[in-house]
Amino acid sequence: MLLIGPPGAGKGTQAKLLQRHFHVPHISSGDLLRAAVQQQSAVGIEAQSFMQRGELVPDGLLIHVVEERLSQPDCSNGFILDGFPRTIAQAETLRTLLGRLHTSLDNVTSIKVPQKELIRRLSGRRQCPECGSAYHVELDPPKKAELCDKCGSKLIQREDDHEATIVARLNVYERETAPLLEYYRKSNILHEVGGVGNQNDIYQDILGRVGA
Ligand code: AP5
Numbered sequence: 001m002l003l004i005g006p007p008g009a010g011k012g013t014q015a016k017l018l019q020r021h022f023h024v025p026h027i028s029s030g031d032l033l034r035a036a037v038q039q040q041s042a043v044g045i046e047a048q049s050f051m052q053r054g055e056l057v058p059d060g061l062l063i064h065v066v067e068e069r070l071s072q073p074d075c076s077n078g079f080i081l082d083g084f085p086r087t088i089a090q091a092e093t094l095r096t097l098l099g100r101l102h103t104s105l106d107n108v109t110s111i112k113v114p115q116k117e118l119i120r121r122l123s124g125r126r127q128c129p130e131c132g133s134a135y136h137v138e139l140d141p142p143k144k145a146e147l148c149d150k151c152g153s154k155l156i157q158r159e160d161d162h163e164a165t166i167v168a169r170l171n172v173y174e175r176e177t178a179p180l181l182e183y184y185r186k187s188n189i190l191h192e193v194g195g196v197g198n199q200n201d202i203y204q205d206i207l208g209r210v211g212a
Contacts, residue, residue: 001210002081004180005111006173007166008118008125009195010202011082013134014111017203018080025074029084031132032065033057054160054168056086056176059093067097075101086177091184107210108184111195111202115170122166126155 001018003011015026033051036044043065047057066084069075085091098104113121124137128148135142135155142149160169184190191209195202 001078002085002105002108002184003111004108004177004184005195006113006115006118006177007169008122009111009113010199011111013199014109014203014206015080015082016132017199018206021207022078022080024078024080026080026082027066027069027075027084028082029062029066029086030082032069033062036065052159052165054165054172056172059087059090063090063093063097066094070097070101081105085180086173088179088183091180105184105189107189107191109206109210110181110190110192112192113195117196118170119163119166122161123163125161126157128153129156 001022001024003015003018005011012026012028012030015028019026033044033047037048037051038044043061046061050057062084070079081094085094095104121136121139124139126135126137126142126146127133128135128151130153131148131151133148133150134140135148142155146155147153148155160166181190181192191206193202193205193209
């Protein structure tokens with residue numbers, strides 16, 4: 001399964017709920033890249049400046065990382081992809097890669113949210129660097145300011161969640177990623193859901209549409 005949507009649409013939020021339902025891993029290209037940046041691996045060092053500017057990381061850096069992750073045994077019963085592919089060229093690469101692994105994408109869910117709401121969500125987003133839990137300063141604040149409810153760690157703001165970078169990311173989405181909707185619509189595996197409202201209602205909507 002693949003989740004597509006602009007930055008802040010709730011792909012990560014929904015993927016975390018769906019992975020518990022389907023018992024398959026959530027594979028976020030952004031998380032893989034952020035882990036590489038944190039480890040200061042060769043990929044991470046090169047990817048960092050693209051991510052800070054809100055630009056796409058070059059395919060040559062990313063595809064190997066995704067391929068390695070999809071080849072791991074926990075993906076053999078399926079996976080939830082979030083953030084990859086983001087271009088038609090990446091979608092073609094994914095098709096080839098999944099073919100080599102004797103599998104294919106069975107459904108693609110697009111989450112739609114108006115731009116004003118995306119900017120509000122991303123500029124207020126805070127994350128736990130330890131357990132990955134997500135919060136929002138107004139919409140979903142932690143019980144104790146700046147601390148994770150689940151593990152007590154100090155919450156952080158992502159480097160690319162500042163307004164100028166958010167706008168750059170939204171423009172990249174419209175230019176590079178939105179054409180993928182038509183690409184997957186033609187393959188008859190695209191479902192479209194509204195991403196505004198209660199997170200659990202959106203989750204139930206996705207489950208209903210994918211026939212789970
Ligand atoms: P990535 O990490 O994939 O970021 P993104 O696509 O910009 O998406 P986000 O993680 O910001 O948003 P989301 O849709 O997951 O929303 P979330 O659930 O967190 O990519 C980062 C960078 O890595 C890219 O810019 C690029 O440089 C690089 N990269 C990654 N993949 C690449 C690729 N394939 N090719 C090249 N480069 C790549 O929710 C957001 C906020 O909203 C949270 O605070 C959450 O609590 C809140 N929220 C969620 N749902 C709701 C709701 N229903 N109502 C109210 N608030 C909600």
